[in-house]
Amino acid sequence: MPLLADDNRQLKELAIDIRISILETLNQLGFGHYGGSLSIVETLAVLYGNIMPMTPEIFAQKDRDYFVLSKGHAGPALYATLYLKGFFDKDFLHSLNSNGTRLPSHPDRNLTPGVDMTTGSLGQGISVATGIAYGQLIEGSSHHTYAIVGDGELNEGQCWEAFQFAAHKKLKNLIVFIDDNKKQLDGTTQKICATQDFVAKMQAFGFEASRVKGDDIQAIYDAILTAQTSHSDQPKAIVLDTIKGQGIPFLEKMDANHHLRLDDTLRRQLEDAIRELKTGKEDLT
Ligand SMILES: Cc1ncc(C[n+]2csc(CCOP(=O)(O)OP(=O)(O)O)c2C)c(N)n1
Ligand SMILES: [Mg+2]
Secondary structure: OOOOOHHHHHHHHHHHHHHHHHHHHHHHHEEEHHHHHOOHHHHHHHHHHHOOOOOOOHHHHOOOOOEOOOOOHHHHHHHHHHHOOOOOOHHHOOOOOOOOOOOOOOOOOOOOOOOOOOOOOOOOOOOOOOHHHHHHOOOOOOOEEEEEEEOOOOHHHHHHHHHHHHHOOOOEEEEEEEEHHHHHHHOOOHHOOOOOOHHHHHHHHHOOOEEEEEEOHHHHHHHHHHHHHHHOOOOOOEEEOOOOOOOOOOHHHHHOOEEEEEEEHHHHHHHHHHHHHHHHHHOOO
């Protein structure tokens, strides 16, 4: 179903704002996980801007949608989103990774408002998301559990145990996004441990699975609506065809952008990128 023009523009603006906030937060720190934070921006914009409009008030309720960022090193993307949704202010956001912070580099549900699950040890988040979805089903909730896993993260056997369990328990309310940005920590996913065709693999594991362009807001929205309205009792997987460093052209072309430590040149390039994003946002209106 096509998004209304206003809704589409609003989500595009939110995606730009998330991207700017990620860059500003990491730039002031001087290092961090740029690549994998940027590749999930559009998905977070669609989820938090439309599908599960989360506020601190809604978060305080028990029967609601849940979100688990299983690839926890992309915490800066979730933090930027929570900041824009009013969970905390800019000073809090910019305390990322500093001494005594309540905003560690990887999400911690006991420290940061708006975080549903502590993640960072790859493979564990998706197992917990499966448990949350199971709990929702047992309690007759009409809400969903959403989780994002990385393509490299899927090298962890624990993910496949969780998927097997989800299909066995018919967790139709679990929607797993696979961020297929083709790279992991130190190289391409293909070279390090090729995981083959994710759609076919998820289908073989009992999921209803589809693949979308991970920078296409309308396509992501459509895929989620299809998953939500499906009559099948299978869990759902949406494979996001993304680029590590998505939305920042010079980073997209960089071989290794998993974790960057800034020098003067990189800092200047990233500051230019923020300016371009701001211009792009003005052009939307
Ligand atoms: C259990 C575990 N092993 C290793 C790591 C170190 N590590 C952090 S990120 C990463 C690569 C993850 O790749 P991917 O899931 O593709 O992430 P993305 O490309 O989205 O950044 C690794 C190996 C970890 N966090 N947890
Ligand atoms: Mg990856």
